[in-house]
Amino acid sequence: MQNFSFHMHTVGFDGKNSEEEMLVKAKEFGLKQIGFSNHFIVYPGIEKTNMYTYAVKGGYESIYSSDFDEAISKFAPHYKKIDELNKNYDIKIYKGMEVDFFASDEWYKGIERALSVLKPDYIIGSAHFVEHNGTLYNSHDLKNSPPCEQNMLVHRYWQNVRAAADSKMFDFVAHLDLIKKVGLGREDIWAEDERKTIETIKNSGIMVEINTSHFNFDEKEPYPSKRIMKMLAEYDIPVLLSDDAHKKENVTAGFAKAEEIARECGIKNFGNPLERKRNSLFTRLSKDIENIF
Template sequence: MIDYHLHTVRCGHAEGTLEQYWREAVCKGLKEIGFADHFPLDVLNFEPPEKVTMEGWELPQYIGEVLQLSLKNGSPNVKLGIEVDFLPGLEKAIYEELSHYPFDYVIGSVHFLEDWDFTNPACAGAYEKCTAEEILTLYEKYYILIEKLAEAELCDIVGHLDVIKKFGYRPPGGTAHLIERVTDLLREADLCIELNTAGLYTSASEVYPSKEILESCFRRGIPVTLGSDAHRPEDVGRDLEMALDLLREIGYREIAVFKDRKRGSLKI
C-alpha cells in the first residue's frame, strides 16, 4: 500500500508534523508514502486571494525535512513529491523552477479558473450563483486546462482529475463528451493519474476521479497511483484499501510508483 499525496503545515491549511504522518503510515502498514505539498505560488508571481501554498523561502526547508525523514530505516519508504498548480501562460516558469529540485514525482493539479480558487471552501459560494448552463461552462473551462496540463510536459501525475465536482455541482447531461478527449490526451502524454480518496469527504461523495473516468483510463492503459490527500496525520492511508478494491474491480493489477521522476509499478 502506498500514499503519494500528503501535505504539511507549510501550505497553511494542514496540521501535524512530518514525523506524525510517517508514524501513522507505520501504524497502518503502508510500504511507501510521499509528501506532495503545494508548490509556492509566489515563486511564479501568482497571488491567490488566500494563502494555499508554502512561501518560496520555505521550499528548501520542506525538501530538507522530507529528505531527512527519508533516511529513516524500515518501512514505509518516504518519497519527495510536490503538487504544482497548472497556470496557463506560466508553463516555462513552472518547468524551470521544478528542474532545480530532486523530486521523485510531480503532481500537476488545476485549482484555479483565472483567479478563482474553485476548490477552496471559502470561495465555494460562487457556484450558487451559476445556472446549469454556467456550471457546464465551468466544467468545459476546467477540462480545457487539464488538456493543456497534459500537453505541457510538466508533471508525472495528474491530481484529483475531476475535482471540479468537489462541491456537488454537476452539469446536466454529464461529462462523458469532455472526458473522452481528456483521457486520450493523458494517454498520448504518457501521464499517470491518481485515485484520490479525499472526494469521499466532500459534497461530491465519491473518489477523484469517478469510477466512469477510471474505467475510461483503464481502457486506454493509463497508469494510476494512490493518494489520500491527507491534511492531517490521521488521514494518511484513508480508504485506500477500498480504492484498491475499486481498481481491481475495474481491471487494474498494478499501481504506479516513482523515484527520481521515473515510473515503476507495484502489483496489487
C-alpha cells in the same frame, strides 16, 4: 494493498501534522514508501483574489505564492527536513509537490527554475482553479458563479486538466473531477469532456490517482467518478491510490474501498509512479543540467 502513499500534506502548508507524525503513522500502516506533496501554487496577485480571503480565515494562505522565489523559499526547508528524516527512518520518503499548472510563458520559466533548484522526486498535476478574464476561480467560486457562466467555467476546468496532462510534466494527475466536490460536472453532458481528457492523458503517458479524500462527502465513490474510472479501464491507463492526507488519521484511509470500486469498474493496471520509466520535466531538465556541467 498498495504499500505506498505519495499524496500527503504537512504542517507549514495546509496539513495538520508534521512530516515525522505522518511517517510514523504510515509505518504503522505498513507502508514502505511515502511522499510529501505540498501545494506549489504560484500566481501573481493571488492575495487579491476572492478565495484568498477565505484561505486567510482558514489559516492556510501559506500554500499560495505570488512569485516563484516565495514558493521556493517555502519548499527548501521542508525538503531539507525530508533529507534528514531519510537518514533516520527505514521508510523511503520522497520529495513531491502538488503543482497547479498555469499555461503561460512566465509560469513555464518559473517552474523550470523552481524544479532545477528544488529537485523534487516527482510532481503531481492538479487543477484547483479556473482562470477566466484575468479572474482566478476556485471550485467554490465556480459553484457560486451565475448559471450562465457556470457551464463555460466547467468546460474551462476540463481544458485546464488537458493542458496540464499535455505538458507531460507530471508524474500523475490528482483528483481528476475535483469539481464534483461542489456538485458540478456530474451530468452526462460532461462525459465528452472527460473522454477527451482521458485520451490526452493516455497520449501523455502519465498516471491517474484515485483520490480517497472526501470519500464520506459523497459516500458512493472517490475521485474520479465511476464513469471516469470505466474510461481509465478502457484506455488501460495506470492508476494509483492517493489518500490526499492533510492529517495523520487519514493516511491510507479509504484505500481498500477505492481499490474495490476501481476493480468493479474494470481497472487492473495499478502501478507505482516512482518505479516507472520517468518522463517528467524534471528528468528532462536534469539531463539539460548534466549537459551544461
